[in-house]
Amino acid sequence: MSAQARFSRTALLAISSILLLLYVLAPIAWLVSSSFQSEREIVSKPPHWLPQEPTIGNFAAIFTSHERSVTYETRRATDPASGGFVPSTAKNLLPSLRNSFIVACTVVVLNLLIGLPAGYAVAKIRFRGRQASIYAILATRVIPDIALVVPFFLFIRNLGLLDTLASLIVTYLAITVPFSVFILINYFESLPDELDKAARVDGCSRWQTMTKIFLPLVTPSIVAVILFAFLVSWNEFLLALMFTQTPQSQTLPIVIASFTSDFTISFSFINAAGVLAILPPVILALIFERYIVAGLTVGAVKG
Amino acid sequence: MTANILSPLRVQPARRFGYDERSALLFVLPLAVVLFAVAAFPIAYSFYISLFNLRLTRPNRISFVWFDNYVNVLSDPQFWEAVQRTVTFSVMAVVTTTVLGLLIALLLNEDFPGRRILSALLLIPWAIPSVANGLMWKWIYDSSHGALNGALFQLGFINSYMVWLGDASRTLALIANAFVWKEVPLATILLLIGMKAIPAELYAAAKVDGANAMRCFLHVTLPALGPSFALVIVYETMMAIRHFDLFFLLTEGGPGDASHVIAWHIYVETFRSLSFGTGAAMAYILALATLGLSYVVIRILGRRL
Amino acid sequence: MTVASISFRGVTKRYAGAVVAVNHLDLEIYDKEFVVLLGPSGCGKSTTLNMIAGLEDITEGELRFDNVIVNAIPAHKRDVAMVFQSYALYPHKSVYENIAFGLRMRRVDRAEIDRRILDAASKLAISHLLQRRPSQLSGGQRQRVALGRAMVRQPAVFLMDEPLSNLDAALRISMRAEIKLLHTAMQTTFIYVTHDQAEALTLADRIVVMSDGVIQQIGSADEIYERPRNIFVASFLGNPQINYLHGTIDAVNGTPLFQCRELRIPLPPTAASYVGREVVLGIRPEDVSPHYDPPGVLSISGKVESVLPVGSDRFLGLRVEDRTIFVRVGKESHYREGERVTLGLTPERLHLFDAKTGVTLRGGGA
Numbered sequence: 001m002s003a004q005a006r007f008s009r010t011a012l013l014a015i016s017s018i019l020l021l022l023y024v025l026a027p028i029a030w031l032v033s034s035s036f037q038s039e040r041e042i043v044s045k046p047p048h049w050l051p052q053e054p055t056i057g058n059f060a061a062i063f064t065s066h067e068r069s070v071t072y073e074t075r076r077a078t079d080p081a082s083g084g085f086v087p088s089t090a091k092n093l094l095p096s097l098r099n100s101f102i103v104a105c106t107v108v109v110l111n112l113l114i115g116l117p118a119g120y121a122v123a124k125i126r127f128r129g130r131q132a133s134i135y136a137i138l139a140t141r142v143i144p145d146i147a148l149v150v151p152f153f154l155f156i157r158n159l160g161l162l163d164t165l166a167s168l169i170v171t172y173l174a175i176t177v178p179f180s181v182f183i184l185i186n187y188f189e190s191l192p193d194e195l196d197k198a199a200r201v202d203g204c205s206r207w208q209t210m211t212k213i214f215l216p217l218v219t220p221s222i223v224a225v226i227l228f229a230f231l232v233s234w235n236e237f238l239l240a241l242m243f244t245q246t247p248q249s250q251t252l253p254i255v256i257a258s259f260t261s262d263f264t265i266s267f268s269f270i271n272a273a274g275v276l277a278i279l280p281p282v283i284l285a286l287i288f289e290r291y292i293v294a295g296l297t298v299g300a301v302k303g
Numbered sequence: 304m305t306a307n308i309l310s311p312l313r314v315q316p317a318r319r320f321g322y323d324e325r326s327a328l329l330f331v332l333p334l335a336v337v338l339f340a341v342a343a344f345p346i347a348y349s350f351y352i353s354l355f356n357l358r359l360t361r362p363n364r365i366s367f368v369w370f371d372n373y374v375n376v377l378s379d380p381q382f383w384e385a386v387q388r389t390v391t392f393s394v395m396a397v398v399t400t401t402v403l404g405l406l407i408a409l410l411l412n413e414d415f416p417g418r419r420i421l422s423a424l425l426l427i428p429w430a431i432p433s434v435a436n437g438l439m440w441k442w443i444y445d446s447s448h449g450a451l452n453g454a455l456f457q458l459g460f461i462n463s464y465m466v467w468l469g470d471a472s473r474t475l476a477l478i479a480n481a482f483v484w485k486e487v488p489l490a491t492i493l494l495l496i497g498m499k500a501i502p503a504e505l506y507a508a509a510k511v512d513g514a515n516a517m518r519c520f521l522h523v524t525l526p527a528l529g530p531s532f533a534l535v536i537v538y539e540t541m542m543a544i545r546h547f548d549l550f551f552l553l554t555e556g557g558p559g560d561a562s563h564v565i566a567w568h569i570y571v572e573t574f575r576s577l578s579f580g581t582g583a584a585m586a587y588i589l590a591l592a593t594l595g596l597s598y599v600v601i602r603i604l605g606r607r608l
Numbered sequence: 609m610t611v612a613s614i615s616f617r618g619v620t621k622r623y624a625g626a627v628v629a630v631n632h633l634d635l636e637i638y639d640k641e642f643v644v645l646l647g648p649s650g651c652g653k654s655t656t657l658n659m660i661a662g663l664e665d666i667t668e669g670e671l672r673f674d675n676v677i678v679n680a681i682p683a684h685k686r687d688v689a690m691v692f693q694s695y696a697l698y699p700h701k702s703v704y705e706n707i708a709f710g711l712r713m714r715r716v717d718r719a720e721i722d723r724r725i726l727d728a729a730s731k732l733a734i735s736h737l738l739q740r741r742p743s744q745l746s747g748g749q750r751q752r753v754a755l756g757r758a759m760v761r762q763p764a765v766f767l768m769d770e771p772l773s774n775l776d777a778a779l780r781i782s783m784r785a786e787i788k789l790l791h792t793a794m795q796t797t798f799i800y801v802t803h804d805q806a807e808a809l810t811l812a813d814r815i816v817v818m819s820d821g822v823i824q825q826i827g828s829a830d831e832i833y834e835r836p837r838n839i840f841v842a843s844f845l846g847n848p849q850i851n852y853l854h855g856t857i858d859a860v861n862g863t864p865l866f867q868c869r870e871l872r873i874p875l876p877p878t879a880a881s882y883v884g885r886e887v888v889l890g891i892r893p894e895d896v897s898p899h900y901d902p903p904g905v906l907s908i909s910g911k912v913e914s915v916l917p918v919g920s921d922r923f924l925g926l927r928v929e930d931r932t933i934f935v936r937v938g939k940e941s942h943y944r945e946g947e948r949v950t951l952g953l954t955p956e957r958l959h960l961f962d963a964k965t966g967v968t969l970r971g972g973g974a
Contacts, residue, residue: 017415020421021421021424028428030442030443030450045464046454047450114334115334117333117334121326121327121330125323125327125330133331133334136343137338140342144545146589147345147586148345149573150573150586151344151583153573153579155345155348170341174345177334177337177338177341178342194692194693194694195698197683198690200662200663201661201690201767202684202709202757203684205684206326207326208713213698216700217699231430237547237551238547238548253435254434256438257437257552270438271442274435277432278435285427286427289426292492321665321682322680322682
């Protein structure tokens with residue numbers, strides 16, 4: 001490659017990279033920056049791209065809001081522009097964080113408990129109904145969540161389970177298990193059959209074969225499942241909206257959504273809540289970034 | 304992808320339940336329970352409900368109405384307007400996502416320092432909750448204090464702050480933009496996987512035939528990406544057609560009817576008008592349409608490229 | 609479990625659809641034997657092995673160990689050890705752990721495990737590799753580890769599924785000898801699957817030749833080679849392959865002879881009962897000699913098409929009637945292409961097969 005061609009390539013790559021970086025990070029950066037601005041600063045025209053008087057007051061408000069009771073009087077007395085206003089629903093933020101966390105973790109664990117044995121069996125054991133299982137899994141993948149809302153709502157309501165974490169956990173299984181099992185089956189299939197045979201000849205029952213031999217080998221797909229199931233559960237909005245009514249079971253997205261529809265809420269507070277909401281999933285995604293592609297591609301590239 | 308799973312299957316018609324069979328069925332049992340309880344049953348139940356005129360406002364007057372609900376839905380002009388808006392939104396969203404995904408995948412397919420970090424950062428929009436995405440863009444689009452106004456104003460493109468989400472002519476585009484921003488990472492990954500699977504010999508052969516970068520792209524890369532494009536387009540279309548979250552967070556179907564798409568229509572019908580029968584029927588129509596569309600797209604793209 | 613015998617009675621293995629991998633197999637395997645299941649891909653030999661191990665279910669028939677029906681006993685409860693074609697070592701375990709695994713699963717005590725592993729390792733010359741991972745080993749080393757894993761189990765039956773196929777030629781030959789020695793040392797039943805007839809001939813006490821799920825012949829190496837029961841067996845054994853000439857049996861003056869176009873080869877009187885039949889004459893390349901006495905003695909003539917020196921041997925491609933046969937001649941012989949050559953045949957070494965069924969006709973071979 002000539003020097004000039006090499007220079008053009010480098011320049012092109014550099015410019016594209018910067019553009020990509022801006023595209024991906026600018027909105028987030030603005031979110032973060034806003035969360036550190038006081039209410040007074042945040043309403044500046046034009047906006048202060050970087051906070052000139054950075055404050056952690058918004059975050060403090062999140063964590064201390066349960067101590068402050070917001071009454072009609074204090075609400076009126078507080079001038080939003082002075083940065084002192086905090087919505088009454090703010091005290092729901094931390095509990096909702098806990099709810100989201102419980103739901104997400106439970107869903108992850110259930111996904112693994114359901115998916116690992118099934119993945120192993122479908123991939124390695126020849127049994128009647130193997131073909132049927134595969135078709136069933138594929139078929140359920142194409143259902144849009146909205147088609148589940150009505151029947152689930154009625155069913156859960158009739159069981160009296162509306163507004164419980166259990167209803168969310170069960171429902172989220174519907175939208176996570178098919179894909180998790182798909183990832184796991186693909187990965188198990190990519191491991192040699194003879195390993196299975198060797199283990200059985202060595203004296204392993206089917207269960208032992210799966211746990212002692214295959215489990216250590218399918219770690220990338222397990223990580224992919226954990227990541228995927230956690231993110232979907234953590235981020236899910238529509239179904240949570242349907243099934244939760246009180247702070248007792250509301251998850252993080254619902255509580256945050258409740259802020260955006262209240263026009264008197266200070267934006268800096270909302271942004272701080274937003275930052276809080278994106279931290280766990282983003283951190284998870286960044287840590288396990290290489291497993292995402294690995295877990296997804298094993299089957300695809302091989303197939 | 305499915306070719307791998309459906310590798311040579313030889314199921315044995317065993318005369319009795321041998322040890323292997325018993326183990327397999329036990330292993331698969333939890334999955335079967337879940338699939339039935341949370342997928343098969345709700346779908347069947349949902350269809351069942353759609354055959355009744357179930358209204359939660361009048362819980363005691365439920366009658367079996369055959370396919371009346373479907374007829375009512377399909378003959379309602381509001382429904383078709385919602386469909387039209389959904390199509391507009393989806394086309395905008397899917398095209399933009401695919402094009403951007405392709406460009407970014409082309410970039411990340413090259414080897415240069417910092418590529419790994421860039422790839423990792425790309426995951427951020429995908430990872431954040433749609434709620435956070437919604438409120439982030441709502442803040443950016445804000446007519447009084449938003450960053451969009453601020454940036455355009457500072458750069459001299461506008462003289463005074465404008466209304467964005469509240470402007471019916473712009474609403475769908477703005478929501479689409481927010482949607483695209485969050486969907487691009489996945490599209491990129493899917494296309495990148497497809498790119499990486501292209502054998503290097505194809506490019507070598509093309510270069511020997513005298514192709515420059517642009518021709519390599521047009522005659523090697525694009526055709527080989529056919530299946531990946533199909534996957535991305537089908538998946539993103541499915542996501543776009545049924546998308547709800549941003550419509551709820553940003554505009555609640557407004558201003559007026561500007562962003563009243565199918566998903567919103569179903570939501571309003573089911574949870575605000577509390578008409579579950581028609582809501583279920585709508586959801587079913589949507590599901591069938593999605594399936595049909597996916598099938599068509601796969602056939603077209605799979606055959607041509 | 610000490611197993612004195614393994615027997616298959618009417619065992620059939622059928623997969624969904626009509627795929628029959630093994631068809632009504634009847635086979636007796638005796639204690640301490642070295643049995644080789646020999647045949648081309650898809651003949652059912654691996655399936656048979658897997659059924660012994662319990663890795664495949666049996667569709668019909670009975671499999672007995674020591675006269676006890678074991679059809680329903682799952683693999684992990686049978687006392688067999690197996691060496692696989694791809695070795696199937698556990699990638700995440702060290703060599704030591706790989707070998708120890710089977711013993712641990714059977715709750716052998718730790719000191720005993722250690723003793724057996726060190727003993728086997730020294731016999732297989734892999735003691736220095738015990739702490740390595742399989743990915744760090746060469747193909748030959750992995751194969752030894754696989755052998756070690758099976759050895760330490762001290763099983764009742766030793767199963768081997770084409771264990772040498774992935775090794776290079778030289779290694780394959782030396783490993784053959786080692787496996788033979790192993791068998792003698794361990795005094796256990798060995799059941800070995802291969803498609804390589806040379807391997808079978810070297811290793812086996814008895815060979816079971818299979819094709820399309822059916823046993824073609826069972827016998828010692830000599831029996832199978834010298835007295836094949838049908839064309840398939842005759843073709844499968846012997847390298848280069850046996851030569852065939854299609855023709856009929858005629859009688860002239862009461863003497864039966866093989867006739868193929870212009871070629872006439874007299875046959876022993878016992879062939880008289882087959883006069884009029886369409887047959888295939890089989891001649892192994894090594895069963896010709898440069899000497900013959902004119903008239904009356906069996907001979908065959910043809911035009912030399914090609915001369916093929918192969919290191920220690922020399923072969924000629926000889927055009928006889930409508931086809932080319934390959935014969936082995938002495939290294940020092942000087943035949944040239946285009947030459948007309950006559951070579952002597954020995955009547956006892958001729959093979960005669962029925963043209964329709966492929967079955968060996970008596971009076972043809974020794």
